Structure formats: structure tokens, C-alpha cells
Amino acid sequence: MSAHLAVRGLRAYYGQTRALHGLDLDLAEGGITALLGANGAGKTTVLRAICGMIRSEGEILLDGKAIGGIAVEDVVRLGVAHVPEGRGTFVRLTVEENLGLGAMIRRDRAEVARDIERVYAHFPLLKERRRQQAGTLSGGEQQMLAVGRALMLRPRVMLLDEPSFGLAPRMVAEVFEILKAVNRSDRVSVLLVEQNATLALAFADRAYLIETGRIVMSGSTAEIGADENVRRAYLGY
Amino acid sequence: MAAREDIAEVAAPRVGGLTFPAWQRLLTVGVLIVGLAIPLFVRNFTVFQLTLVMIYAIAILGLNLLTGINGQFSLGHSAFYAIGAYTTAILMDRFGVPYALTLPVAGVICLIAGFLFGLPALRLEGLYLALATFALAVATPQLLKLSLFERWTGGVQGIVIVKPDPPFGLPLSQDQWLYYFTLAVLVVMFAAAARLISSRTGRALKAIRDNPLAAKAMGIDTALYKSLAFGVSALYTGVAGALGAIVIQFVAPDSFTFFLAVSFLVGMVVGGVGSIPGALIGGAFIMFVPNLAEQVSKGLAWAVYGVILILVIYVMPTGAAGFVRLVAGRVARVVSSNR
Amino acid sequence: MELFLHQLLAGIATGGIYACMALAVVMIYQSIDHFNFAQGEMAMFSTYIAWQLLAWGWPYWGAFAATVALSFIGGVVIERTLFKPIRNAPVLSHIVVFIAMFSILNSVAGFTWEYTIKSFPSPFPSEPLFGNRLISAHDLGMIGITVVLLVLLYVLFRHTRLGLAMRAAAANPESARLVGIRVGWMVALGWGLAAAIGAIAGMMIAPIVFLEPNMMLGILLYGLAGAVVGGLTSPVGAVIGGFAVGIVENLAGTFIPVIGKELKLTIALVLIVAVLMIKPSGLFGRTAVSRV
Numbered sequence: 001m002s003a004h005l006a007v008r009g010l011r012a013y014y015g016q017t018r019a020l021h022g023l024d025l026d027l028a029e030g031g032i033t034a035l036l037g038a039n040g041a042g043k044t045t046v047l048r049a050i051c052g053m054i055r056s057e058g059e060i061l062l063d064g065k066a067i068g069g070i071a072v073e074d075v076v077r078l079g080v081a082h083v084p085e086g087r088g089t090f091v092r093l094t095v096e097e098n099l100g101l102g103a104m105i106r107r108d109r110a111e112v113a114r115d116i117e118r119v120y121a122h123f124p125l126l127k128e129r130r131r132q133q134a135g136t137l138s139g140g141e142q143q144m145l146a147v148g149r150a151l152m153l154r155p156r157v158m159l160l161d162e163p164s165f166g167l168a169p170r171m172v173a174e175v176f177e178i179l180k181a182v183n184r185s186d187r188v189s190v191l192l193v194e195q196n197a198t199l200a201l202a203f204a205d206r207a208y209l210i211e212t213g214r215i216v217m218s219g220s221t222a223e224i225g226a227d228e229n230v231r232r233a234y235l236g237y
Numbered sequence: 238m239a240a241r242e243d244i245a246e247v248a249a250p251r252v253g254g255l256t257f258p259a260w261q262r263l264l265t266v267g268v269l270i271v272g273l274a275i276p277l278f279v280r281n282f283t284v285f286q287l288t289l290v291m292i293y294a295i296a297i298l299g300l301n302l303l304t305g306i307n308g309q310f311s312l313g314h315s316a317f318y319a320i321g322a323y324t325t326a327i328l329m330d331r332f333g334v335p336y337a338l339t340l341p342v343a344g345v346i347c348l349i350a351g352f353l354f355g356l357p358a359l360r361l362e363g364l365y366l367a368l369a370t371f372a373l374a375v376a377t378p379q380l381l382k383l384s385l386f387e388r389w390t391g392g393v394q395g396i397v398i399v400k401p402d403p404p405f406g407l408p409l410s411q412d413q414w415l416y417y418f419t420l421a422v423l424v425v426m427f428a429a430a431a432r433l434i435s436s437r438t439g440r441a442l443k444a445i446r447d448n449p450l451a452a453k454a455m456g457i458d459t460a461l462y463k464s465l466a467f468g469v470s471a472l473y474t475g476v477a478g479a480l481g482a483i484v485i486q487f488v489a490p491d492s493f494t495f496f497l498a499v500s501f502l503v504g505m506v507v508g509g510v511g512s513i514p515g516a517l518i519g520g521a522f523i524m525f526v527p528n529l530a531e532q533v534s535k536g537l538a539w540a541v542y543g544v545i546l547i548l549v550i551y552v553m554p555t556g557a558a559g560f561v562r563l564v565a566g567r568v569a570r571v572v573s574s575n576r
Numbered sequence: 577m578e579l580f581l582h583q584l585l586a587g588i589a590t591g592g593i594y595a596c597m598a599l600a601v602v603m604i605y606q607s608i609d610h611f612n613f614a615q616g617e618m619a620m621f622s623t624y625i626a627w628q629l630l631a632w633g634w635p636y637w638g639a640f641a642a643t644v645a646l647s648f649i650g651g652v653v654i655e656r657t658l659f660k661p662i663r664n665a666p667v668l669s670h671i672v673v674f675i676a677m678f679s680i681l682n683s684v685a686g687f688t689w690e691y692t693i694k695s696f697p698s699p700f701p702s703e704p705l706f707g708n709r710l711i712s713a714h715d716l717g718m719i720g721i722t723v724v725l726l727v728l729l730y731v732l733f734r735h736t737r738l739g740l741a742m743r744a745a746a747a748n749p750e751s752a753r754l755v756g757i758r759v760g761w762m763v764a765l766g767w768g769l770a771a772a773i774g775a776i777a778g779m780m781i782a783p784i785v786f787l788e789p790n791m792m793l794g795i796l797l798y799g800l801a802g803a804v805v806g807g808l809t810s811p812v813g814a815v816i817g818g819f820a821v822g823i824v825e826n827l828a829g830t831f832i833p834v835i836g837k838e839l840k841l842t843i844a845l846v847l848i849v850a851v852l853m854i855k856p857s858g859l860f861g862r863t864a865v866s867r868v
């Protein structure tokens with residue numbers, strides 16, 4: 001399987017400070033890859049750098065084409081959806097407008113309308129609140145909205161920054177089910193950042209471990225999950 | 238707005254064997270010596286202009302204490318400047334109070350006025366506060382013109398006051414004397430501002446600026462501190478107004494329009510928001526650049542001024558102080574990496 | 577009673593001016609999230625362009641359309657050239673650039689067209705409508721145009737994808753980029769629209785207050801008062817606020833003896849502050865979380 005998204009020697013900066021120090025990463029076509037690490041390790045930064053939100057150096061290849069240095073909005077147009085840390089809700093707009101924005105770059109109106117219904121089918125709670133200002137949703141509901149908004153793009157690559165954040169355990173399971181279904185049916189490649197390592201390892205097929213801006217381990221989730229250090233540091237047993 | 242930490246506080250890189258604060262102190266002493274010497278070598282009119290620069294600097298510093306340190310906006314500081322100026326003028330003209338004694342009175346009155354204005358302003362933030370203060374600035378000249386107060390304010394005509402002579406038979410011209418007098422006031426007020434900023438109160442004010450909710454949660458009485466910031470800020474600007482009245486020997490409603498408040502804002506931004514020495518640069522800017530623009534083109538003076546202003550913001554988006562900090566940081570890094 | 581009615585109608589008429597300006601203020605506020613001090617000067621400058629075209633013998637509506645188009649382009653160009661380079665500078669630096677624009681436009685207009693007062697034609701008939709003497713045809717026409725503008729804007733913002741994208745870009749630029757919206761262009765478009773609306777406001781106002789470089793100063797202030805009273809996030813609120821300010825100004829000026837003409841402006845401002853005290857986000861504005 002060829003790499004759908006490949007990252008080589010990625011260095012990323014906040015102002016003058018470097019947060020990533022040369023980092024390699026491969027996202028298999030139609031695969032689910034987890035990115036694990038402690039708080040402040042640089043997981044969010046990786047996602048931001050990939051979609052051009054912050055200044056970075058090194059190579060970022062999507063389908064073999066370099067996308068480093070391209071503006072965020074153009075990366076999105078290549079089919080990269082990002083569920084950002086903090087959810088990125090448009091608080092003053094309605095739930096439905098938020099979803100509509102997810103499909104902003106699409107022209108196929110009929111299909112978009114159908115996709116909105118599909119998201120509502122996934123998250124019936126959102127349908128109930130469709131005319132409500134999104135800022136009035138609870139944290140968990142906003143997280144669902146963020147995932148829904150990303151799905152509206154019909155993405156080819158999804159970058160998910162802690163999609164389970166703030167969700168009740170049952171909802172977490174559901175969101176991951178949905179993501180898995182989309183991953184299978186649309187062959188979306190997923191890069192998942194997750195605090196809950198157990199969950200991530202169960203869900204993904206490959207994983208990377210990041211520490212202070214460097215990849216320190218990578219492999220199949222089975223290998224990573226079996227590693228003594230990982231178990232102690234991230235899985236807690 | 239987060240990256241406003243003094244580089245000097247974070248790390249103390251040495252340049253030419255001295256730390257950043259040491260350089261600052263050296264520079265301060267140097268500027269002070271030059272400041273003391275200048276009036277002896279230039280024309281009286283230049284002395285007068287430099288006095289005004291210092292006065293504007295005090296006013297800008299006042300605004301800076303509010304905006305830079307406490308994060309509140311004001312487009313209405315011309316009102317406090319006016320209150321200070323009129324207090325002095327009325328005290329001198331109608332009650333024969335010596336000019337030096339009018340300064341504390343003007344300061345206290347402005348402190349109270351600022352505090353009182355700050356109380357309702359507590360409910361307002363950002364743009365809304367800017368608008369409310371803007372309203373204050375626009376209303377001020379109109380209120381001063383009101384026939385109701387004409388007995389004291391002199392209405393549209395304003396008040397002419399007498400220029401004070403140097404005391405103790407000092408061999409100075411009136412302008413030179415007022416220069417030194419203003420310089421003394423400036424040094425005291427700048428030093429006090431520096432003390433205030435690094436005090437507990439100053440830290441509370443900054444905490445409110447950076448995160449009002451967290452500050453509240455930490456037990457800071459945000460309402461009190463924000464009103465206080467308004468009061469102290471008004472005090473500074475009011476004292477500047479009082480000095481301005483003495484030096485210009487004249488107050489009239491139309492000297493205190495919204496335009497003056499805008500000038501203070503421009504001076505603050507050009508000098509550097511939150512910077513004490515920046516206030517002097519800002520004062521010099523609003524004193525000299527309009528004249529400069531007029532020399533470039535009489536008919537289009539204000540257009541030239543606008544263009545200069547835009548260029549300044551392009552070159553130094555965070556004002557002169559931010560620019561100096563940036564350059565100093567670069568120099569320090571280059572120096573330390575060459576070692 | 578006769579006097580009251582007359583002043584009320586006069587208030588509505590001047591209120592129409594303020595409503596027009598308030599609408600422009602809210603527009604730019606919605607698209608750049610702060611207030612443009614130079615807005616009035618941009619409107620004044622546009623009006624001079626119209627005046628110049630008319631002086632060259634253009635027909636009224638031709639000059640009108642050309643002015644609106646030129647102003648739109650001008651607004652876009654100003655954003656792209658002046659503000660794009662300092663996108664990341666602090667808000668206060670932006671405000672200083674507004675101030676700079678203010679003095680440039682004012683000075684250039686004065687230099688080019690001189691500071692003498694010029695009259696500006698109205699497109700509406702000069703004889704009173706339906707024989708009433710209380711409100712002139714121009715006032716009515718102006719109010720009509722304001723309402724039409726409002727409806728157009730409403731449709732744009734609430735019912736088109738472009739409008740949705742513009743609102744999203746203003747409210748949350750970072751997220752807007754993440755869904756592929758070209759935020760920079762949305763902001764530029766907002767500037768263009770605001771400039772175009774300002775131009776229309778200017779051309780409607782100029783027949784009443786006459787054309788001169790400082791014509792907009794007071795009006796912008798009243799428009800701002802209207803926008804704030806109505807709520808900076810609500811175009812409808814801004815228009816209602818504009819009318820309210822006009823009415824209050826006229827009635828207070830007539831019926832409260834100490835106020836008289838000089839203090840009318842102060843009254844408008846006291847009104848702003850009073851409304852802000854009670855409802856910090858204006859009468860019709862909404863705070864971040866409340867359903868409308």
C-alpha cells in the first residue's frame with residue numbers, strides 16, 4: 001500500500017521557536033494511523049503543520065505531490081479535513097450553517113443536502129438542534145458538530161485532534177464507529193491524535209509515538225501496544 | 238498580545254558585557270543628561286516645543302497605563318487632559334493659586350473623574366468602551382462652551398493665563414524654566430509609573446489584561462482595579478493637561494477636541510503600547526511629524542502625515558518599543574551565538 | 577401637537593441618514609470585526625467622485641452606478657494594499673492606519689475639490705409628495721433606498737453561500753480557513769461592500785447637508801450611535817437605531833429647553849453610553865450565546 005500522505009523531515013515553528021524537529025510520518029491510503037504522545041509533545045503541531053496553519057520546513061507529500069507551503073484553504077481544497085483542537089465551532093452561526101460551511105468548497109448542492117441528512121442520521125442530537133446557535137451546544141455536542149463538519153467535506157484525508165474530547169464513553173464508541181465506517185466506505189485515510197491510548201490503539205492500524213517534537217517509535221498498533229515502555233507510560237499497566 | 242514579556246526578564250543575554258537592564262539604566266542616565274543640557278544650547282522656541290513633547294509624553298504614558306498595562310481602550314483622554322488644563326487655568330486665573338500648586342489639584346480631580354468614569358465603563362469592553370470614551374471626547378468641548386459654566390470657563394473665549402517667571406532669580410528664560418519644571422515632573426511621574434508596573438498592583442492590572450476571568454478566579458477585585466487604572470491613567474493625563482495650560486498660557490474648548498485624543502492614541506501606538514520610554518517617542522512624534530508633513534506639502538499636509546503614519550506602522554507594527562526590543566533580541570542572539 | 581408631529585417626521589428624515597450610515601458601519605464591523613474610523617471619509621470621497629462625474633455631464637443614475645462600482649473596487653483595493661500586509665499586527669496598529677486613512681482622504685478631497693461647500697443634486701422630485709409639507713420626496717426616497725439596501729443585505733447574508741462564508745470568515749477566521757474559505761478575500765469583499773454602501777449613503781446625504789470634506793464627521797458619529805444603540809451585530813437593529821437617534825435628537829433639541837442646538841450631539845452620545853450601560857451589546861445585538 002502506498003503512502004497517501006507522507007511527511008519527511010518536518011520542522012515547524014511558532015514565531016522563532018521550533019516545536020517539531022525533523023519528523024517522518026506515513027499515512028497509508030485508506031488506513032487509520034494514530035499519533036500518541038504526552039501533553040505538549042507536539043501532536044497538535046503536527047496536524048497544524050500538515051495543513052499549513054503554521055510555518056514549517058521539510059516535505060509534506062499528498063499523493064506524492066508536495067503541499068508544503070500551500071495556504072490552509074488550498075490544502076482543504078485537496079480534500080484534507082481537520083477537526084481542530086478546541087473544535088473550531090462557529091459559535092454565532094446555527095448548527096446547520098456550521099455543517100453547510102463544512103461543504104463550502106463543494107458545488108454539488110443536492111449531494112451536500114444528502115450529506116447533511118447523513119450527518120444528522122449519525123448524530124440525531126444535532127438534528128434536534130439544527131436551528132440553534134452552535135455556541136449554545138454543550139461541549140460534547142460541539143465535538144460531534146466538528147466531526148460532522150469535517151465529514152461534510154467528503155474528505156480524502158481526515159486529521160482528527162482528540163475527537164473523543166469531552167464525549168461521554170458511549171458517544172466516544174459511537175463516534176469511532178462512524179469514523180471507521182466512513183474510513184471503510186469512502187477509503188478515507190485517517191490521522192488520529194488521541195489522549196486515550198488504549199482506544200487509539202484499538203481503533204488504528206498503525207501508530208507513532210511522539211516526544212518533544214520527535215518521533216520516538218512507530219509500528220503497527222499491535223507492536224506499539226506490546227511495548228513495555230509504552231504500556232507503562234501511556235496505557236497505565 | 239501575549240508576547241509582550243520584556244526580553245530582559247526572560248533571559249539576560251549580555252551585550253558588550255552588560256545585561257539588558259544595565260543597558261537600559263545606562264541609556265536612561267544618558268538621556269537624562271542630554272535632557273538637562275539641551276535647553277542651554279537651542280532656541281527658546283525649540284525649548285518650548287521640547288517642553289510640549291514631554292507634556293504629551295506624560296499624557297501618553299497615562300493612556301498607556303490604561304491600555305498597555307490594563308488592556309482597556311480609551312479615545313476620550315482629551316477629556317482628562319482638558320479637565321487638568323481647565324483646573325489649572327481656573328485656579329490660577331480666578332483664585333490666584335501659584336501654578337505649581339495647581340498640579341496636584343488637577344491630578345486629584347482627574348483621578349476622581351477617571352475613577353468615576355471607570356466605574357460605569359466596567360461593563361464595557363473593547364470597541365464598546367472605545368465608543369463610550371469617544372463620546373466623552375466629543376462631548377468635552379461642547380460642555381466647556383456651555384453658557385452655564387461660562388463664569389469659570391470663559392466660554393468659547395477660554396482663559397488666558399500668565400507665564401510664570403523662574404523662581405529664586407535663576408538666570409533662565411521663562412521657557413527654559415518651564416522646561417526644567419516639566420522635566421522634573423516627568424521624571425517623577427515616569428519613575429512612579431515604573432514602580433507601579435512592577436508592583437503587586439501592576440501585576441494585578443496585567444493579569445486582568447491578559448485573562449480577566451482567571452484574574453477574577455485568583456481573587457483579584459477586577460472592578461476596583463479597572464476603575465483604579467482609569468483613575469490613575471486620568472491623573473497622568475490630567476497633570477499633563479495642567480502643564481500644557483501653564484506652558485501654552487491659554488485654554489479654550491477647541492484645543493481639546495477628539496483630535497487630541499486621537500493624537501494620544503497615535504503617540505501611544507507609535508511609541509509602543511505598554512512601554513514607558515516609548516511614551517517619549519510618541520510625544521515627539523505627535524509634536525514634530527505634523528510640522529514635518531506641513532513642510533513637505535502645505536496643501537496636502539495631513540495626507541503626508543497619514544502616509545508617514547502608515548509607513549511607521551509597516552516598519553514597526555508594534556511601535557518603536559517593540560521594534561527596539563526586536564532588534565535588541567536579534568543583536569543579543571547574534572552576539573551570544575558568535576561566542 | 578403639530579410641532580411634535582413635525583419634529584417627529586423631521587427626526588425620521590434625519591434618522592434615515594443615520595440609518596444609512598449605521599448600516600455601512602455594521603457591514604464593515606461584521607466583516608472585519610472592528611470599527612473603521614475612516615468609513616465616513618470614504619463615503620465623503622465617493623460622493624466627490626459622483627459630483628465630479630456629474631460635473632463632467634454624466635446623467636445622475638449613470639454617475640450613481642459608476643460611483644458605487646468604483647467605491648466597491650476602491651474598498652477592495654484598500655484592504656488588499658493597506659491592510660493585508662499588517663494582518664498580524666495588533667488591533668491598535670490597525671486603528672492607527674484607519675486614522676491615517678482618515679487624514680489622507682480628508683486632505684486629498686480638500687486639496688482636489690477645495691473646502692468650499694458644494695450642492696449635490698437629489699434624484700427625487702423637488703415638489704412635496706402627495707401635497708404634504710412635512711416630509712420631502714428626497715427624505716422618503718432616501719428612506720426607501722435604505723430599506724431596499726437592508727433587504728438586499730439580508731438576502732446576501734442569510735440566504736447565500738457567499739454571505740455565509742463572509743459571516744464565517746469574520747466570526748472565526750481560523751476555522752473558516754479550515755473549511756476552505758478564502759478569508760482574505762472575504763474581508764476584502766466586506767470592505768468593498770461597506771465602501772459601496774457608504775457611497776450610496778454619501779450620495780443620499782449630500783443633497784441635505786451639502787458636500788464638503790468634513791460633511792461626514794458628525795454623521796458618522798450619529799450613524800455609529802445608531803449602530804451601537806441597535807447592536808453592532810444586527811443590520812436591522814442598526815437601521816432602527818439610526819432612526820431612533822434621529823428622532824431623539826430632534827425631539828430632545830426642541831422640547832428640552834437647556835439642550836438647544838449645541839448640545840444635540842452630546843445628547844446622542846449620552847444616549848449611546850446609556851444604552852451600553854443597560855444593554856452592553858445594544859438593543860438588538862446578541863451576545864455570543866443567545867438564540868435569535
Ligand SMILES: Nc1ncnc2c1ncn2[C@@H]1O[C@H](COP(=O)(O)OP(=O)(O)OP(=O)(O)O)[C@@H](O)[C@H]1O
Nearest residue numbers: 014017019037038039040041042043044045046085
Ligand atoms: N500557539 C503557540 N505558540 C507558541 N507555542 C506553542 C503554541 N502552540 C503550541 N506551542 C508549543 O508547542 C509545543 C507542542 O504543542 P502541541 O499543542 O503540539 O502539543 P500536544 O501534543 O498537542 O499537547 P496536548 O496533548 O496537550 O494537546 C508545546 O511546547 C507548546 O508549548
Ligand SMILES: [Mg+2]
Nearest residue numbers: 043044045085
Ligand atoms: Mg494538542
